[in-house]
Amino acid sequence: MFTIDDGFYDHHDVAARVFDEFGFPLNFFVITGLLDQQLWPWDDQVSYALNHSRSEPTDIRLPSGTVYSVNLEVNSAKATVKEIREALKAGPQTEIYQWLREELFGKLGVDFPSSTPPEYRPMSWSDAKSLRERGHGVYPHTRTHRILSTLNPAEKREEIVGSLKRVEEELGYTPQVFAYPTGRPADYDSGDVNELGQAGFNMAFNTVPAYVRQGQDRYQLPRFSLPENTADFVQIVNRFEALKEKLRS
Ligand SMILES: [Zn+2]
Incomplete structure (x- = not known):
């Protein structure tokens, strides 16, 4: 099966059209606060801020209290985005959206956009409805995209x-x-799995790149991410990767 996370407009306008053309269902995991137009994802805000920042070096204080030095002359924006995201995933993320606006955008001298930048526009709920009517799946992917393992039980x-x-x-x-x-x-824990069970969910996906096997924990189903090239994609879907795993072991 194919899945696609977050719920951006092009997932509906472009991806779904391609899957429709080949008569194949696609499963959408949507950030409901994104579709509700309350926010755009924190991880995308990190890339937006770095890609729009001036190049003077600056120190930012991460939510954990650690100081991180941004110097785009030495470390590329791409590498910096990756490092900041990794550091933020370790949490705490309770106040992450406020932190982004005040600390990250503030220190980098980037104006916080008054509305969601066009590239991070969500699909609408009526788009989501139309996806279901066309045989695709639409499922929740949290309200704010914060890393669940960094949140307290009420926030989870x-x-x-x-x-x-x-x-x-x-x-x-x-x-x-x-x-x-x-x-x-590391991004979820047993508290989240319990919460999912209590809420009536019967399965959940992570992003560990592996095949689902018999006896797999249904609250920890792995997924391969879409590879950069077609040859790798073909190897994954025809289970050639599984054969290679077997040969290696
Ligand atoms: Zn996501």
Whole structure:
């Protein structure tokens, strides 16, 4: 099966059209706060800020208290984005959106956009409805995309149950499938798995690149990300990668 996370407009306008053309269902995991136009994802805000910043070196204080030095002459914007995102994933993320606006955008001298930049526009709920009518799946992917393992129990519940409720209200059905934001095993914990079970979900996807095997924990289903080139893609979908794994072991 094919999945695509977050819920940007081009997932509906472009990706779904291609999958429709080949009669193949695509499964969308949507950040409900994005579709509700309350926010655009924190990880994309990090790239936007770095890609629009001046090049003078500056020190930023991460939410953890650690100081990180930005110097785009020495370290590329791409590498800096990666490092800041990695550091932010370790949390805490309770106040991440406020931190981005005040500390990151502030220190980098970048104006915080008054509306969502066009490249991070969401699909609409009516787009999501149309996807379901065309045979695709639409499921929750939290409300704000914050890393669940960095949040307290009440915040975890708000992310999981809150996003479930929004999908229910907008699409008129109860989703039972979920995907963790960024999805590394460190990005969620047993508290999240319990919360998913209590909320009525019966499976969840992470982003560990592997095949689903018999006996797999249904709240930790792995997924390969789309490779850069077609040859790698073909090797994954025809399970040639599984054969290589077997030969190596
Ligand atoms: Zn995501």
